[in-house]
Amino acid sequence: MGSAERKERDKQEMREMILTAAKNLFIREGFEHVTIRRIAEVIEYSPATVYLYFTDKDAILCALQELGFRELYKRQQVLSVIKDPAERLRACGKIYMEFAMENQEWYDLMFIMRAPMKAFDTPEDWNLGRDTYEVLRSIIVECIDQGYLKARDPQIACFALWSLMHGVVSIFIRDRAPMIPKEHRNHVIDGILDFTMAELLEK
């Protein structure tokens, strides 16, 4: 009697329901309104019920994080049509920082906040981050192969470039750039990209 399968299906549906509620609260009202009680309210169950489907709030935030990464992946897909690796490298940076500035709370959840990382047993389990990193790494390796970049250590070059991009957007997102007016931010991002490409690539 395949009622066990239906049970499993129902359980998955409920998990989906909770996640959708959390996602909508996140999108419509922002991170700080994503509370267990508000989620419970939306799905019309008691707060305690949420804990029958997720071990804790961090697990929910972790699942939300995944949605953010899916959006970033989607945006990164256009990179494959760019043949020149140097051009692709620039576009990669542009896409990354554009995503961050247009989806600041998602980016925060993905790359800054502590909470969602606590859902992993060990930081090594964070494959979403590693996959994003791999996109950049493969481009850089190609840049080196084609002689655009003479970096001795691709690992260092890759981490440096990611750090640069993350640094820029996280300084903006957490309001640590009083010397740069808000309306100049996009211009600065382009300036940083120009600067980096000019300094980095072989002339």
Next chain:
Amino acid sequence: MGSAERKERDKQEMREMILTAAKNLFIREGFEHVTIRRIAEVIEYSPATVYLYFTDKDAILCALQELGFRELYKRQQVLSVIKDPAERLRACGKIYMEFAMENQEWYDLMFIMRAPMKAFDTPEDWNLGRDTYEVLRSIIVECIDQGYLKARDPQIACFALWSLMHGVVSIFIRDRAPMIPKEHRNHVIDGILDFTMAELLEK
């Protein structure tokens, strides 16, 4: 009758007392243990009393932040003995990242956390950050003047370098570098410095 002056002195002493308690809790037990109730406990007053001397918790965290900046300033002082601006630029980066890795919670409070910034009416009031930025900016200007650096826009070069350093340490501090084992971090930081100096400076 100069009792008004004594009143003011007493008030300042109490503020100092609260701040010292907060600082010690921060150092000895970490950020998450810095709560109004714990502070009140330490100074042997009621939690409500704290609010007679600080408008809210963010104001206390903001004052704590200042202590962090003072330590960073102190470390930056050794830069003045380095005559060569290129060498000074490297040392500046090294000091910054070393401070961050050795005082991760202080760095977090200074450059990552939202809370202490809420104490400012506007982000422009964050002079502590601007001052630190100025140290780097003056070095870069000197590097350009002496022909070490051919950056068109010093503002962009400066923000890029700060972003790079902040990016590196904040990725580590917020556990977003699963691809780099903890024991390799210091080596990576040196690698990033080498890489940056090599790519940036005129050969």
Next chain:
DNA sequence: TAATAAAATAAACACTGTTTAGTATATGGG
């Protein structure tokens, strides 16, 4: 000394995330 002004606090408020113990509901066997 009594009236006034200042300082300190007890207790509550409005929230968190989370757990426990008890209640409904659905399932499967006789």
Next chain:
DNA sequence: CCCATATACTAAACAGTGTTTATTTTATTA
């Protein structure tokens, strides 16, 4: 069909948080 069992759900509490209010204690001044 009924009843025991297992599952699903929840009310209420727990242990925290930052913060405010109304009250009491303390100090000052006339």
